[in-house]
Amino acid sequence: MKSLELRNNNQALLNKELSDLLKAQFGLRMQLATQQLQKTSQLKKIRRDIARVRTILAEKANQK
Numbered sequence: 466m467k468s469l470e471l472r473n474n475n476q477a478l479l480n481k482e483l484s485d486l487l488k489a490q491f492g493l494r495m496q497l498a499t500q501q502l503q504k505t506s507q508l509k510k511i512r513r514d515i516a517r518v519r520t521i522l523a524e525k526a527n528q529k
Contacts, residue, residue, distance in 0.1 A: 468517055471517060476522065479518055479522050480522070483515065486511055486518060490511045490515065493507055493508050493511060
């Protein structure tokens with residue numbers, strides 16, 4: 466996910482994206498705990514995407 470794509474979205478879409486990412490992260494953590502996760506690099510990718518969305522949400526909140 467590119468930050469330019471996220472910057473073009475409004476706040477409601479960003480909140481939905483954040484919610485979806487947090488659910489995906491939870492699922493991956495459960496797979497990791499039960500030894501079912503094949504690609505552990507997915508955790509890092511999801512974590513960075515969450516940080517990206519939260520950063521853009523904070524920037525939009527400061528602009529208003």
